[in-house]
Amino acid sequence: MTGFTLRPVAPAEQPALLALNNRHDGPVNALTPEAFAGLCADAFLAIGAWDADGALLGLMVALGDAGPVHGPNHGWIRAHHPEAVYIDRIVVEPAAQGQGLGRALYGALAAAALDQGKTALGCEVNLDPPNPESLAFHARLGFAPAGEARDPRNGKLVRYLLADAAPLAALNTAHFLRSPAKRSCPAAPR
Numbered sequence: 001m002t003g004f005t006l007r008p009v010a011p012a013e014q015p016a017l018l019a020l021n022n023r024h025d026g027p028v029n030a031l032t033p034e035a036f037a038g039l040c041a042d043a044f045l046a047i048g049a050w051d052a053d054g055a056l057l058g059l060m061v062a063l064g065d066a067g068p069v070h071g072p073n074h075g076w077i078r079a080h081h082p083e084a085v086y087i088d089r090i091v092v093e094p095a096a097q098g099q100g101l102g103r104a105l106y107g108a109l110a111a112a113a114l115d116q117g118k119t120a121l122g123c124e125v126n127l128d129p130p131n132p133e134s135l136a137f138h139a140r141l142g143f144a145p146a147g148e149a150r151d152p153r154n155g156k157l158v159r160y161l162l163a164d165a166a167p168l169a170a171l172n173t174a175h176f177l178r179s180p181a182k183r184s185c186p187a188a189p190r
């Protein structure tokens with residue numbers, strides 16, 4: 001991977017993102033096309049990452065405090081940390097992992113969160129069944145434990161994590177999110 005472009009997801013691009021999401025059922029839950037379209041419609045931000053040839057490399061969907069609550073984990077963050085934007089899901093293609101794309105997605109989201117007066121980012125990571133890779137990734141980005149709960153929908157034990165948006169926003173390479181007029185950004189080499 002020599003570079004990538006981050007931009008908000010257009011409706012026509014949703015099927016490709018959903019396919020990527022559903023290949024990672026477990027770390028993130030699989031969704032129907034209808035559920036994914038609803039999630040994107042309600043999203044604070046839905047971002048895709050593509051390489052120079054247009055191949056999809058990653059996705060992130062984040063939810064704010066407008067619109068319906070999408071499940072108990074979004075509800076927990078909303079109730080306990082209204083200052084935070086909630087990361088509903090992040091997935092990076094295995095071949096593109098470990099090259100800074102996850103960090104770039106968080107940087108872009110953090111910048112957008114600060115622009116909207118949100119000072120923190122929140123998410124959950126599975127403890128049972130465990131997702132040690134995601135725990136290590138989030139710890140590296142400055143996330144700290146904020147609580148635990150068992151998801152009544154599927155019995156998974158999750159740990160809630162929280163991080164200040166400002167240090168993450170300082171990593172942002174996707175300045176398109178700072179300006180509504182600019183909907184794409186140059187490839188971000190790393």
Ligand SMILES: CC(C)(COP(=O)(O)OP(=O)(O)OC[C@H]1O[C@@H](n2cnc3c(N)ncnc32)[C@H](O)[C@@H]1OP(=O)(O)O)[C@@H](O)C(=O)NCCC(=O)NCCS
Pocket residue numbers: 024027028090091092093096097098099100101102103104124125126131132133134136137138140141
């Ligand atoms: C978790 C995930 C999003 C990380 O994305 P990524 O693009 O590989 O992460 P980055 O390359 O931006 O890594 C950022 C930092 O986290 C660290 N990190 C990432 N994955 C790690 C791992 N498995 N173990 C230890 N550290 C890790 C990196 O080393 C890097 O720190 P460094 O720059 O000091 O080396 C990606 O592995 C993924 O999509 N996993 C499958 C789906 C998933 O689990 N999603 C999260 C659900 S909660």
